[in-house]
Amino acid sequence: MILDPKIPPGPLPDKWEAHRKALKALDPSVAQRCRVLVVGTGLAGASAAATLAERGFQVEALCFQDSARRAHSIAAQGGINAAKNYPKDGDSIERLFQDTIKGGDFRSREANVYRLAEISNAIIDQCAAQGVPFAREYDGHLANRSFGGVKVRRTFYARGQTGQQLLLGAYQAMMRQVKAGRVRVHPRTEMLDLVVADGETRGIVVRDLVTGEIHALSGDAVVLATGGYSTVYHLSTNAKGCNVTAAYRAYRRGAHFANPCFTQIHPTCIPLAGRYQSKLTLMSESLRNDGRIWVPKQKGDTRPPSQIPEAERDYYLERRYPSYGNLAPRDIASRAAKAVCDEGRGVGPGGQGVYLDFADAVRKLGRKTIQERYGNLFDMYREITDEDAYAAPMRIYPAPHYAMGGLWVDYNLMGTIPGLFVIGEANFSDHGANRLGASALMQGLADGYFIAPLTVADYLSGRKPQRGDAAHPAFAAARREVEERTRRLLAVRGKRTVDAFHRDLGKLMWDDCGMSRSAAGLTRALAEIPRIRDAFWKDVTVLGGGEELNQALERAGRVADFLEFAELICRDALHREESCGGHFRVEHQTADGEAKRDDARFCYVAAWQFAGDGQPPVLHREPLAFDAIPLSERSYK
Amino acid sequence: MRLTLRVWRQKSAKEPGRFETYEAKDISPDLSFLELLDVVNDGLQQRGLDPIAFDHDCREGICGSCAMMINGEAHGPQPAVAACQLYLRHFKDGETLTIEPWRARAFPIIRDLIVDRSAFDRIIQAGGYVSVDTGSAPEANSVPVPKPDAEEAMDAAACIGCGACVAACPNASAMLFVAAKVSHLAKLPQGQAERKPRVLNMVEQMDREGFGNCTNHYECMAACPKSIHVKFIAQLNRDYLKACRRR
Ligand SMILES: Cc1cc2nc3c(=O)[nH]c(=O)nc-3n(C[C@H](O)[C@H](O)[C@H](O)COP(=O)(O)OP(=O)(O)OC[C@H]3O[C@@H](n4cnc5c(N)ncnc54)[C@H](O)[C@@H]3O)c2cc1C
Ligand code: FES
Numbered sequence: 001m002i003l004d005p006k007i008p009p010g011p012l013p014d015k016w017e018a019h020r021k022a023l024k025a026l027d028p029s030v031a032q033r034c035r036v037l038v039v040g041t042g043l044a045g046a047s048a049a050a051t052l053a054e055r056g057f058q059v060e061a062l063c064f065q066d067s068a069r070r071a072h073s074i075a076a077q078g079g080i081n082a083a084k085n086y087p088k089d090g091d092s093i094e095r096l097f098q099d100t101i102k103g104g105d106f107r108s109r110e111a112n113v114y115r116l117a118e119i120s121n122a123i124i125d126q127c128a129a130q131g132v133p134f135a136r137e138y139d140g141h142l143a144n145r146s147f148g149g150v151k152v153r154r155t156f157y158a159r160g161q162t163g164q165q166l167l168l169g170a171y172q173a174m175m176r177q178v179k180a181g182r183v184r185v186h187p188r189t190e191m192l193d194l195v196v197a198d199g200e201t202r203g204i205v206v207r208d209l210v211t212g213e214i215h216a217l218s219g220d221a222v223v224l225a226t227g228g229y230s231t232v233y234h235l236s237t238n239a240k241g242c243n244v245t246a247a248y249r250a251y252r253r254g255a256h257f258a259n260p261c262f263t264q265i266h267p268t269c270i271p272l273a274g275r276y277q278s279k280l281t282l283m284s285e286s287l288r289n290d291g292r293i294w295v296p297k298q299k300g301d302t303r304p305p306s307q308i309p310e311a312e313r314d315y316y317l318e319r320r321y322p323s324y325g326n327l328a329p330r331d332i333a334s335r336a337a338k339a340v341c342d343e344g345r346g347v348g349p350g351g352q353g354v355y356l357d358f359a360d361a362v363r364k365l366g367r368k369t370i371q372e373r374y375g376n377l378f379d380m381y382r383e384i385t386d387e388d389a390y391a392a393p394m395r396i397y398p399a400p401h402y403a404m405g406g407l408w409v410d411y412n413l414m415g416t417i418p419g420l421f422v423i424g425e426a427n428f429s430d431h432g433a434n435r436l437g438a439s440a441l442m443q444g445l446a447d448g449y450f451i452a453p454l455t456v457a458d459y460l461s462g463r464k465p466q467r468g469d470a471a472h473p474a475f476a477a478a479r480r481e482v483e484e485r486t487r488r489l490l491a492v493r494g495k496r497t498v499d500a501f502h503r504d505l506g507k508l509m510w511d512d513c514g515m516s517r518s519a520a521g522l523t524r525a526l527a528e529i530p531r532i533r534d535a536f537w538k539d540v541t542v543l544g545g546g547e548e549l550n551q552a553l554e555r556a557g558r559v560a561d562f563l564e565f566a567e568l569i570c571r572d573a574l575h576r577e578e579s580c581g582g583h584f585r586v587e588h589q590t591a592d593g594e595a596k597r598d599d600a601r602f603c604y605v606a607a608w609q610f611a612g613d614g615q616p617p618v619l620h621r622e623p624l625a626f627d628a629i630p631l632s633e634r635s636y637k
Numbered sequence: 638m639r640l641t642l643r644v645w646r647q648k649s650a651k652e653p654g655r656f657e658t659y660e661a662k663d664i665s666p667d668l669s670f671l672e673l674l675d676v677v678n679d680g681l682q683q684r685g686l687d688p689i690a691f692d693h694d695c696r697e698g699i700c701g702s703c704a705m706m707i708n709g710e711a712h713g714p715q716p717a718v719a720a721c722q723l724y725l726r727h728f729k730d731g732e733t734l735t736i737e738p739w740r741a742r743a744f745p746i747i748r749d750l751i752v753d754r755s756a757f758d759r760i761i762q763a764g765g766y767v768s769v770d771t772g773s774a775p776e777a778n779s780v781p782v783p784k785p786d787a788e789e790a791m792d793a794a795a796c797i798g799c800g801a802c803v804a805a806c807p808n809a810s811a812m813l814f815v816a817a818k819v820s821h822l823a824k825l826p827q828g829q830a831e832r833k834p835r836v837l838n839m840v841e842q843m844d845r846e847g848f849g850n851c852t853n854h855y856e857c858m859a860a861c862p863k864s865i866h867v868k869f870i871a872q873l874n875r876d877y878l879k880a881c882r883r884r
Binding site: 054130276383 | 649664665668669671672675676679682683685686687688690692693694695696697699700701718722724726747748751753755757758761762763765766767768769770771772773774775776777778780781782783784787788790791794795797798821824825827828
């Protein structure tokens, strides 16, 4: 089936404005009888919940953390993009649009990306008005910096805590609506299923993580803002609780999943140190503005970095990409690091690392300047590794970071089940096969503040409010299924911990479906995943009961879903016989090892439809057309 | 290295709690404190015992989830880090560590090291925001903010809401938390219109939640993983008095 994204007609720059005007608004007196369930309180969810409530809707907002303010968005460091062109360096909506399309390697929808660029400026206005303490110039105006993969300064930031400050702004806006009585927040509550009846979204099934009670919530629309799934790799830069459960359960209920194999591996993270490591810490990409990346020219060179003379170092990014050098986009920088390590030229324990060297920058700018720019990052690096990055280069290595793939949505951000909206990292969105730095925060807030509130209202106009009615038998049926699954997880009483299985899955995914992928590796993974899954259901240990706070049970449910979802990622990666952005198939590369797209065969969004357990999912295609920017080979050389 | 852990175990708010002792042997000093708890939990589960429940998420000191007293100190002995950023190399081989939840009337225990911090959310709800509906904001650069004010606002806004300030205070006062939010918004032009009702409402809610009074011990600043400065408490007091006088 060919999927229809319902892109409005008209010239690209006019589409959103015309469409926005045509969307039907709801009178607040009608809106207040409609209940919208917003799952997730990250940037996307909190901004949507606040805005929907401002427009009069009754909102129920959920998160699994103990407070809405702790959603994973809080951890974003670097910044948020907007086309304000304050530095007057030639930026524009047009240019942000072009950079995003090219950065995404021509696998995103032109109309959506254009809208994103258009909305970007209003986001900054909104956040500044909320009191987000953005960095300022001495004249009191907003400061900008440049960020991975682009040459203009369009990134707004609040020290190294941009995500935190933007999220607090959205959270506060939402709490204002809690006070107004229009939002109810349910922290420590996890969505475990979607309720669909008569082909429409009717509600969700949740578990209260404190009491263990499982119950259903009905709503006139459901907005999923549940974030990304990079933790399928076990170790990633994401928070420990990040998971795919909400999105995957919606997929099983009929929502199509788009481009699951488009995952982003971030080039600058602290390398893995030991078996019990639980997390890979991101070192902000901004470090690449001043640090130089290198490895020894010779294989197996174990000399300390200071004893390796200049002539025996390979500054491989500068060598291979003279135009962008150390600022090459993430997918390219990550792959290049893997390549030199695979050649045996990696540094540090296990040879899984490359140097990020600040010696030249310190010499040129002085230690004080470097300290001002990156002091907190150097401190963090020392705390974790016990090494001083002023004295010797940092060691970094790529790590799973972001999911470009997600639930398929149309131009209105509605999925394939009517009444199910998906926003933020959870949808497949606007980043194609690779996301540019500082664009996820922009997209989450564009979706949440400016798009979903309008399209949800349009969907609800002219419909009869359900008024919290959960009487349809579909609710009881879904709840029973969740209860049954919980009971099964607790009944295994095996010998291996949930984490042990997660680690096995993560390693397999990293090896066979990570930075580079091959038909042989993916086929192997597709055979191995069901084996790990079977072992999980035979031998996992989840102690305690279901009617209490039980963190092992929470994790078990998430890992069980990953053990199914991982297969979908590998299947998608196997079917896409081309390399694009973060998806690198070794069979498809140019003579000098660059990703080779196949536009004739794969210029489409792959949306997968669940067909039942043990059945291969059905592939639907949404063809992509590039009218404004002609298809071309990405070049950062 | 080897560590002995005395950990507070409590099945629920209703049941009494007690300390249990666990040995952690052959552990790498490069582990973080929460990874140590992961290792101990792995061992407990292998032996069929309930793992220790503790809040955590980002594991990089920004979400404010992790919260525990380590040897009587909130987030442990290292200054300016959360428990998730505390590495075992700061402890001595063979040391015994006592691990407890935050203790405060306003933070009731849920299980083991997990407490209910929703009082903080209710304080924000009482007024910790700027009232501006989506889409009604002026152009961002039309309201310049002097750089020093923006920097100071950011110093206060860096609070991660973990509750260490309350746990460290002999009176279980939430003044540093409230002061951080009040000062963040008071330093910015956007926060002026609601400055008075904000401080009154937030302080009133803080009192209603059962937090204690500030008697200038300043343990809060020492325990704060973000080193939020007590000067913001002075700012809060000034704003509060001014708002009261004009009421
Ligand atoms: C370390 C790091 C740094 C980053 N830095 C940047 C940056 O500088 N700039 C940038 O643009 N992007 C950055 N990103 C990416 C960006 O932070 C994320 O893509 C973005 O914040 C995701 O926001 P979200 O609202 O979609 O989801 P999240 O913030 O992940 O929120 C998900 C929400 O869903 C809830 N949830 C999930 N599952 C369930 C369930 N089953 N039931 C109930 N609730 C559920 C969670 O509780 C949470 O509230 C960074 C990412 C990382 C990991
Ligand atoms: S786990 Fe997030 S601050 Fe410690």
